[in-house]
Amino acid sequence: xxxxxxxxxxxxxxxxxxxxxxxxxxxxxxxxxxxxxxxxxxxxxxxxxxxxxxxxxxxxxxxxxxxxxxxxxxxxxxxxxxxxxxxxxxxxxxxxxxxxxxxxxxxxxxxxxxxxxxxxxxxxxxxxxxxxxxxxxxxxxxxxxxxxxxxxxxxxxxxxxxxxxxxxxxxxxxxxxxxxxxxxxxxxxxxxxxxxxxxxxxxxxxxxxxxxxxxxxxxxxxxxxxxxxxxxxxxxxxxxx
Amino acid sequence: xxxxxxxxxxxxxxxxxxxxxxxxxxxxxxxxxxxxxxxxxxxxxxxxxxxxxxxxxxxxxxxxxxxxxxxxxxxxxxxxxxxxxxxxxxxxxxxxxxxxxxxxxxxxxxxxxxxxxxxxxxxxxxxxxxxxxxxxxxxxxxxxxxxxxxxxxxxxxxxxxxxxxxxxxxxxxxxxxxxxxxxxxxxxxxxxxxxxxxxxxxxxxxxxxxxxxxxxxxxxxxxxxxxxxxxxxxxxxxxxx
DNA sequence: CGAGCCCTTGACACTGTTCAAGGGCGGTGG
DNA sequence: CCACCGCCCTTGAACAGTGTCAAGGGCTCG
Numbered sequence: 323x324x325x326x327x328x329x330x331x332x333x334x335x336x337x338x339x340x341x342x343x344x345x346x347x348x349x350x351x352x353x354x355x356x357x358x359x360x361x362x363x364x365x366x367x368x369x370x371x372x373x374x375x376x377x378x379x380x381x382x383x384x385x386x387x388x389x390x391x392x393x394x395x396x397x398x399x400x401x402x403x404x405x406x407x408x409x410x411x412x413x414x415x416x417x418x419x420x421x422x423x424x425x426x427x428x429x430x431x432x433x434x435x436x437x438x439x440x441x442x443x444x445x446x447x448x449x450x451x452x453x454x455x456x457x458x459x460x461x462x463x464x465x466x467x468x469x470x471x472x473x474x475x476x477x478x479x480x481x482x483x484x485x486x487x488x489x490x491x492x493x494x495x496x497x498x499x500x501x502x503x504x505x506x507x508x509x510x511x512x513x514x515x516x517x518x519x520x521x522x523x524x525x526x527x528x529x530x531x532x533x534x535x536x537x538x539x540x541x542x543x544x545x546x547x548x549x550x551x552x553x554x555x556x557x558x559x560x561x562x563x
Numbered sequence: 564x565x566x567x568x569x570x571x572x573x574x575x576x577x578x579x580x581x582x583x584x585x586x587x588x589x590x591x592x593x594x595x596x597x598x599x600x601x602x603x604x605x606x607x608x609x610x611x612x613x614x615x616x617x618x619x620x621x622x623x624x625x626x627x628x629x630x631x632x633x634x635x636x637x638x639x640x641x642x643x644x645x646x647x648x649x650x651x652x653x654x655x656x657x658x659x660x661x662x663x664x665x666x667x668x669x670x671x672x673x674x675x676x677x678x679x680x681x682x683x684x685x686x687x688x689x690x691x692x693x694x695x696x697x698x699x700x701x702x703x704x705x706x707x708x709x710x711x712x713x714x715x716x717x718x719x720x721x722x723x724x725x726x727x728x729x730x731x732x733x734x735x736x737x738x739x740x741x742x743x744x745x746x747x748x749x750x751x752x753x754x755x756x757x758x759x760x761x762x763x764x765x766x767x768x769x770x771x772x773x774x775x776x777x778x779x780x781x782x783x784x785x786x787x788x789x790x791x792x793x794x795x796x797x798x799x800x801x802x803x804x
Numbered sequence: 805c806g807a808g809c810c811c812t813t814g815a816c817a818c819t820g821t822t823c824a825a826g827g828g829c830g831g832t833g834g
Numbered sequence: 835c836c837a838c839c840g841c842c843c844t845t846g847a848a849c850a851g852t853g854t855c856a857a858g859g860g861c862t863c864g
Contacts, residue, residue, distance in 0.1 A: 413794035457698035464705035465750030509706030553654035
């Protein structure tokens with residue numbers, strides 16, 4: 323079986339070779355999915371979890387009038403709905419944003435991993451806790467930052483995460499979200515996203531056009547977004563075996 | 564050693580007796596803590612996690628100007644910072660709200676549990692994922708609801724959780740938060756919390772005074788808070804062994 | 805009795821939403 | 835090849851919701 327470059331993304335490098343192999347072997351199948359396809363519906367019983375190999379996906383909840391709130395954005399290497407393994411169904415929907423390549427991992431193989439390879443099991447646990455840490459930061463973003471701060475904070479999170487998976491090196495990176503997606507991530511309207519991006523551009527802080535983000539002034543963006551990347555635990559892993 | 568009534572709170576009833584005993588045995592010590600004491604500081608290396616036995620605690624992050632955002636509220640039975648077991652340090656602070664009784668569980672004993680009792684290990688994992696599910700709902704609350712909706716949603720979450728641990732039976736329950744705490748949970752100012760509570764009271768939906776919440780109109784509160792308790796996974800557990 | 809904490813209320817400013825109109829661009833079909 | 839359509843972004847104007855600042859009152863505790 324071919325190996326997957328970004329497997330377990332942010333933390334994949336810390337796997338032992340045999341652990342990595344165990345995880346590769348747990349993949350039952352790989353599928354191509356079109357953009358904007360719903361993969362998992364809230365409440366649906368699940369017996370597989372989805373590993374995102376290429377492309378972007380999102381988890382979200384809709385309110386009564388159809389307004390959407392993203393609760394997570396996923397990039398290549400993310401174990402998108404690993405939460406469904408212990409939970410057995412999800413409290414939200416999952417969909418692709420771009421065309422994507424996804425690997426399905428049956429839950430019974432994950433159970434076997436937690437029994438046979440406790441350290442890898444804790445690594446999987448760790449991975450879901452990174453999601454929780456990002457959730458907390460999103461709560462902070464929505465609860466305490468204004469529109470420019472939210473956008474700066476969100477873009478910085480994306481930049482740091484993209485760097486870890488080598489999809490960003492300089493100050494520019496591809497982020498295939500439209501302004502509606504940004505609005506749904508940042509708890510704003512797309513009209514206000516447009517205005518706020520115009521303001522950030524005018525002040526020379528960053529630009530976002532045609533799916534390309536460029537961060538011109540990281541220092542100032544970090545200031546207005548009150549951003550520190552600590553919560554991404556970039557330099558930490560699970561204890562070694 | 565005495566047994567702890569609320570151990571692993573919302574899910575404790577689903578433990579096998581011997582699993583429950585394993586968890587009890589993992590407790591190294593029990594402490595009394597005063598109200599409004601910080602227990603864990605962001606970034607601090609941790610080798611224990613905290614099980615809350617009685618009282619209320621919160622996890623929160625402060626912004627640059629000192630405004631606080633709660634990211635979680637904890638009740639008796641919650642494994643407050645179990646996240647610190649895989650993560651080894653936290654991205655936020657943890658403090659008591661009321662006087663509290665807390666049990667410390669050393670991480671090496673948790674490691675032993677994941678090795679010797681994988682099912683209990685998955686149950687602990689499950690417990691951290693419930694926190695993540697609540698985080699997501701908080702994101703939705705802050706991103707998509709207005710002030711009355713946020714308060715209704717928050718109070719309903721508290722009510723359902725309190726019922727599970729038998730600290731609420733009718734429509735009233737003790738919730739020892741002041742309006743500043745409510746503001747910090749709901750991403751508002753305390754002034755606006757006061758006005759919004761007055762409005763909810765005037766409309767006959769709920770009252771909150773002297774640390775006692777009474778929900779008079781659950782149906783309407785659920786409507787304006789767009790609340791459904793599904794995300795609390797009240798009727799689900801981890802698969803049986 | 806005074807201090808401090810918490811809650812309430814009012815006036816006002818401001819941030820972000822809503823509604824509406826228009827423009828650029830790429831894809832599709834005549 | 836061109837016209838049209840749909841999607842996305844931009845801009846304006848009016849408006850609603852929430853924050854800010856400030857003052858005052860009730861209660862508890864020392």
